[in-house]
Amino acid sequence: MDFEHSERARNVMAQAERFVRERIVPSEQTYFDQLVGSNDWKEWKIPPVLEELKAEAKELGLWNLFLPDEEYGAGLDNRDYAPVAEITGRSFLAPEVFNCSAPDTGNAEVLVKYGSAEQKEQWLEPLLAGDIRSGFAMTEPAVASSDATNMQATCEVVGDEVVLNGQKWWTSGAGDPRCAFFIYMGVTDASAGRHERHSMVLVPTDAPGVNILRMLPVFGHLDEPHGHAEVLFENVRLPVSSIIAGPGRGFEIAQGRLGPGRIHHCMRAVGASERALERLCQRAVNRVAFGKPLSNLGGNRDIIANSRMAIDQARLLTMKAAWALDTLGTFGALVDISAIKVIAPNVLQSVTDAAIQIHGGEGMSDAELTRLLAMARALRIADGPDEVHRGMVARLELKKYV
Ligand SMILES: Cc1cc2nc3c(=O)[nH]c(=O)nc-3n(C[C@H](O)[C@H](O)[C@H](O)COP(=O)(O)OP(=O)(O)OC[C@H]3O[C@@H](n4cnc5c(N)ncnc54)[C@H](O)[C@@H]3O)c2cc1C
Structure with a gap:
């Protein structure tokens, strides 16, 4: 490596x-x-x-x-x-x-x-120019969405149109005034194989039939100005050319999409953990209780050492996953991507929790630390819950023995 x-x-x-x-x-x-x-x-x-x-x-x-x-x-x-x-x-x-x-x-x-060339011109170019933003609508309130084969939303091809019906939630970024389109995932052909029935469709946020119902609070905060929306797609009719790569390719695209995206979250979580540890240590050396700096009380040195060791391990595993993705592709990197997707948010959660603890009462209202804790907690669910990723690691480990 x-x-x-x-x-x-x-x-x-x-x-x-x-x-x-x-x-x-x-x-x-x-x-x-x-x-x-x-x-x-x-x-x-x-x-x-x-x-x-x-x-x-x-x-x-x-x-x-x-x-x-x-x-x-x-x-x-x-x-x-x-x-x-x-x-x-x-x-x-x-x-x-x-x-x-x-x-x-x-x-x-x-x-x-x-x-397609047309899709790139309409959506990719302004996105890369930073002129617009976008959302990804896959998760649904009605079904356990960590299993994508449960999906109920549809995108049926009717003549030269694709017709969307379904209810999505946790569509992050949908409340942003610049959010111009969603990538919507739905079932096109329920009779096709489990992994060939879905499609991904480019949907302008102002298309008739797109109805943003509400923003979901995360620990009581709406995450403005981006938000996480519940969205109803009701008979949304779009040209069939809005389907990405043609009907039936949705599952394949989703798997490719989530690999790098998951690693990006983990990379940022490592940086956020460093920030939390920095805050923890600054407080530990600067505040005095019982005649000593907090760093010299109880098990605080162990907490600092454990945080340092956990962050360094997370960084190395992130690098391993990045290396695997670059050299072996998404499928060759499955174990490492799932492993770091579990490790990085959990490390961020525990380091941030320790940083809050050492700030005492002040920690509970510290804008930065509480935001990091909420981010870590959400990341243990978003892009697949911990258990699903552990399941992937275990499945590929056990494959060696059967
Ligand atoms: C802040 C935030 C932002 C998000 N942004 C987006 C977005 O932009 N677009 C989008 O489409 N979705 C988004 N999501 C949704 C997220 O991807 C889903 O919540 C997640 O995939 C889980 O699906 P679910 O909520 O239906 O949980 P369910 O599938 O109902 O699972 C619930 C729980 O069941 C348990 N479980 C599930 N499977 C297993 C298993 N195999 N083994 C053991 N236990 C299991 C786990 O504890 C899991 O947390 C976001 C979520 C959050 C919190």
Whole structure:
């Protein structure tokens, strides 16, 4: 295994680290000050500082770094992108400032790989320019969606149209005023094989029949200005050319889409864990109780050491998964992707929990730490719950013996 970063990646890392430290982190408070907080998602607006930072990052070439494709993206492979994504994990704003945030990254990858020339022109180009955002509508309230074969939503081909009917939820980003399209997944032919019946369809968010019902709260927060929506698709009629790669390819595309996307989340989780440990240690050395710094009380040194060791293990496993994805492809990397998808959010959750604990009462209202804890908790469910990924690791392990 070769984890050596290319010279280009080392340059991008240095530039990204500086930009996050000098421009993005100091702008976080301005972002919150400019954010219009409202329970009505239709009133949400994008804080101007975000677009200003995006323009600066684009100018510096810190843009679309997630996309290995040379024509459309920065041309970094997963091993080279991993440390950059880790750096962006240190600020909640950084992924979007670099046009590297989910679900756009996964949607862009799908369009690069499977999109027609027309689909690329209409949706991929503005997405990569940072002019629009997008959503991915796969999960459904009515069925256990960690098993995608349960899906009930339909996208039937009728003449030269595709007709969508179904109810989705947890469509992240649907409340963003710039969200211009969804990639919707549904059943086209229920009589086809389990993995050949689904299709993915590009749906303009303003198409007749698309009805955003509400934004779902995450631990009581709506995650504005992006949100996670429940969406009703009622007789949405689109030209058949809206289907990505043609009918019946949805399952295949979904599997390819989730590989890199899952690793990106994990890479950012490693960076976020570093941030949480930094906060933990700063507090541990600066606050005194019972005549000693908190770092010298009880088991706090063990907590710090365990956090350091867990983060370093998570980073190495992330790098292994990135290496496997680059050299063996999604199917060759299945175990490593599932393994890191379990490990990274759990490490982030435990380090953040420890950081909150050492802040005492203040920790419970610390905006950064509580946001990181919520993120870690959600990541243990989003993109497949821990149990499903453990199941994958166990299945492939046991395959060696039967
Ligand atoms: C913040 C957030 C953002 C999200 N964003 C998106 C998005 O943009 N687009 C989208 O389509 N979806 C999104 N999701 C949805 C997410 O992908 C699903 O919630 C997830 O796949 C699980 O599906 P489910 O909720 O139907 O849970 P279910 O399938 O009902 O599973 C519930 C629980 O059952 C248990 N379980 C399931 N399978 C197994 C198993 N094999 N072994 C043991 N136990 C098992 C697990 O404990 C699991 O958590 C998001 C979710 C969250 C929380």
